[in-house]
Amino acid sequence: MTVIIKVDPLNPEPWGVRFGARIIAGGGLVAFPTETVYGLGANALDGSAARRVFNAKGRPVDNPLIVHVSSFDGLRSVAEPPPWLLEPLRKFWPGPLTVVLPRKKVVPDEVTAGLDTVAVRMPAHPVALRLIDESRVPIAAPSANTSTKPSPTRAEHVVEDLWGKVDLVLDGGETFFGVESTILKVEDSRVTVIRPGPYTPEELSKLFPKLEVSIYARGVAADRPIAPGMKYKHYAPTKPLFMAADQSVLVQLSRELSMRGVNHVVLCSRETSAYIGAPTIVLGSRGDLYEVAKNLFHALRVFDRRTEPLGLVEPFNESGVGLAVMNRLRKACGGTVVKDADQVLREGGISGSTHPLSGSKARHQEIRA
Ligand code: TXA
Ligand code: MG
Numbered sequence: 001m002t003v004i005i006k007v008d009p010l011n012p013e014p015w016g017v018r019f020g021a022r023i024i025a026g027g028g029l030v031a032f033p034t035e036t037v038y039g040l041g042a043n044a045l046d047g048s049a050a051r052r053v054f055n056a057k058g059r060p061v062d063n064p065l066i067v068h069v070s071s072f073d074g075l076r077s078v079a080e081p082p083p084w085l086l087e088p089l090r091k092f093w094p095g096p097l098t099v100v101l102p103r104k105k106v107v108p109d110e111v112t113a114g115l116d117t118v119a120v121r122m123p124a125h126p127v128a129l130r131l132i133d134e135s136r137v138p139i140a141a142p143s144a145n146t147s148t149k150p151s152p153t154r155a156e157h158v159v160e161d162l163w164g165k166v167d168l169v170l171d172g173g174e175t176f177f178g179v180e181s182t183i184l185k186v187e188d189s190r191v192t193v194i195r196p197g198p199y200t201p202e203e204l205s206k207l208f209p210k211l212e213v214s215i216y217a218r219g220v221a222a223d224r225p226i227a228p229g230m231k232y233k234h235y236a237p238t239k240p241l242f243m244a245a246d247q248s249v250l251v252q253l254s255r256e257l258s259m260r261g262v263n264h265v266v267l268c269s270r271e272t273s274a275y276i277g278a279p280t281i282v283l284g285s286r287g288d289l290y291e292v293a294k295n296l297f298h299a300l301r302v303f304d305r306r307t308e309p310l311g312l313v314e315p316f317n318e319s320g321v322g323l324a325v326m327n328r329l330r331k332a333c334g335g336t337v338v339k340d341a342d343q344v345l346r347e348g349g350i351s352g353s354t355h356p357l358s359g360s361k362a363r364h365q366e367i368r369a
Helices: 016-025 049-056 072-078 083-092 125-133 157-164 202-207 247-259 289-305 320-334 341-348
Strands: 003-005 028-032 038-043 067-068 097-102 117-121 168-171 182-189 188-197 242-243 263-271 280-284 311-313
Touching: 003 016, 016 028, 016 038, 016 097, 016 168, 028 125, 038 049, 038 067, 038 125, 038 157, 038 263, 072 117, 072 157, 072 311, 083 097, 097 247, 125 289, 157 168, 157 289, 168 341, 188 202, 188 289, 242 247, 242 341, 247 263, 247 341, 280 289
Parallel strands: 003 168, 028 168, 067 117, 097 182, 242 311, 263 280, 263 311
Antiparallel strands: 028 038, 097 117, 182 188
């Protein structure tokens, strides 16, 4: 059975948090909001509770979980951070940053997937922090979606995916950033971004001057993954989604598909949407990639529910948080970048008419959730 409790995200009702903490301490599962996406939480020191997380999500057991803490003592209880790391970490925590460090033995193999490292983060969200405090244990939490689905940015997404599989959903409304935390792998004095997120390489390198960015951070296919999760399918809609090579290709492609009678949806910026004749899902302004990040996963779910057999998506600038946006979008598209309509039809397995006057009836319409 799943219980849903609405909580005030800034000042959560203590009884709701206490109820959640009792479930965590008893080995159960609680979905809770963080500043990035909703997490599916369990006691990080309890191997069988962690196994329930993998079962609920349908997650491969070799893909380890992030351990959430509410203090630096909490960090030291599960990992061995090098002393030089603590000062820069204080600037970013609590916040959307995960660090991969040598683990302590108290963390069960189920959580770390048997690795000798553990991923740890201190979320900047009152509900998450109080839930950890009240539970008196660190909380292991992957994103609270079914494996391969877009991460949840609203409680309704959690309910869509995990109804009946999670004991409690703490509904704190929409999450703030909308993409998952930046993950840094720390090895001796080397610091590498292995998953881009809300903290950008530009910001991080101010405190980590020798910061490296993994070649996989862009989200192109990984043949030698450094985060175990990289080798799995992610954010995948149930029908084809194609990334256009650039904005003008997007406008041209959409026009050509409409001319050939192929219904489709276009996920794009507000600016580009003005040039599109087909239905659009507006992700935000091209000038505000944090807005695009925040709306991205919800937009993918809205796209999935539409009846059109395929979608096109606009590529965004990869600087700043754009790196995280493009990483998630490339994965949602399965890496395919398209240049012409024939390629879309071929790869989407769709036959369009070649008659120029057999135009699609779909007219421009902005789809709202
Ligand atoms: O923002 C977030 O990080 C959210 C919220 C709930 O905190 N959590 C999240 O967890 O995105 P998840 O499980 O969806 O993604 C965790 C990623 C996976 O790609 C996993 O492979 C990687 O972190 N990871 C976990 N432990 C690791 C380790 N020891 N070494 C390398 N990668 C690790
Ligand atoms: Mg995830």
